[in-house]
Amino acid sequence: MTSSDTDATGFSFIDAKAGSPAASVFTVDATGGTTITAGGLSVGGGVTVSNTGLTVSGGGASITGGITAVDTGVTVTTGGARIYDTSTTADTLKVKNTATGTFSGALLSLDTGTLTSGFSLISAGVAGGSPKFSVAASGLTTIAAGGLSVTGGVTITNTGLTVTTGGASITDTGTATSTLTLTNSAGTFDKALLSMDSTATSGFSLINAMVGGTPQFTVAAGGATTIASGGLSIKGGVTVVDTGVTVSAGDVLISSNTQSAATNSGALVVTGGVGIGRDLRCAGTIYGTVVTTPSDRRLKTTIQDLSSSQEIIRQLHPVTYEWRRDQFPSRNFPGGVFHGFLADEVEQILPDLVEEDADGWKSLNYVGIVPHLVRAVQEMQGQLEASQVHLTRMQHQIDALLAARA
Helix, strand or coil, rough: CCCCCCCCCCCEEEEEEEEECEEEEEEECCCEEEEECCCCCCCCCEECCCCEEEEEEECCCEECCCCEEEECEEEEECCCCCCCCCCCCCCCCCCCEEEEEEEECCCCCCCCCCCCCCCECCCECCCCCCCCCCEECCCCEEEECCCCCCCCCCCCCCCCCCCCCCCCCCCCCCCCCCCCCCCCCCCCCCCCCCCCCCCCCCCCCCEEECCEEEEEEECCCCEEEEEECCCCCCCCCCCCCCCCCCCCCEEEECCCCCCCCCCCCCCCCCCCCCCCCCCCCCCCCCCCCCCCCCCCCHHHCCCCCCCHHHHHHCCCCCEECCCCCCCCCCHHCCCCCEEEHHHHHHHCCHHHHHEEECCCCCCCCHHHHHHHHHHHHHHHHHHHHHHHHHHHHHHHHHHHHHHCCC
């Protein structure tokens, strides 16, 4: 130990050496700077650093009773700093700023001298296990367990958000804003606001939108889209390029009132054919080059000849008429004079040819009258032929009488 009353520098108040050759392990220089080069420091009653801070150059520091840095803080140049705590109620590390005015720094600042990669800014583990929360040198943050709960919102300004395991769940109790809003403010944007992909190819749903636990809108892995309720309203047209459209329940409504003047115009234009498994009702004119109905003998049973149709045809009452367009505008009746029958009257003669809908309106199967017309013509043809035979016989008799008299 050396001391001086006049010298201000160049000496040590304390220079404790050990070993052979002797090496300093504890020194206090002329400025008061204290250096512990080996063995560490164990403090039981607390340490107060009031000016230039505390520098530990090797071996680390072990402090039991706490440390207070009043001015320039604590600097550990080699060996790192560790905080060991056995308390069950107090925070192991608490960082607090007591400035009464403004504070523009950081409560906790992490930095490296020169390194830019290969290390972690934060690596938080539990019971010595693998990290549960880590921040890599690049800033990549990994939450290995427990998920993420955010109250004040999340803003991601660059490479987006990636969740590798466990999925992402957004739970919202707000009533005034959307639970999830996707916005791209770029002037030019040619990607997707929402992009979904999976390594698996089947057995899952791309979208499963539920209300009260019941699916309302789903998109399967194969792209099949199911709307369980509410229907589908589309503005701008629909193009189906592959397997077509299948409606398994409910109706398909086309509300456009565009008239059809040709095969390529109207509210619904079909380039190919149309197959209809049940009835077709039309409030306007049906136009076609050929109309056929099933008539194969193999499809029919209880086949009987029409015995007589002349009386039926005689009772029919052909009329001309005009539709009551003003009283029934929704039926889109055409204007002009038409020829036909009254279903109410035909029902009294040929009830099988008349149908009545749920509202009591009657319709007539005009094609069903054709067999009776044919049968009536056949009957008249038979009668005409019989009359012709009778007239021929009478003519022969007349000719014979005239010949005998001559």
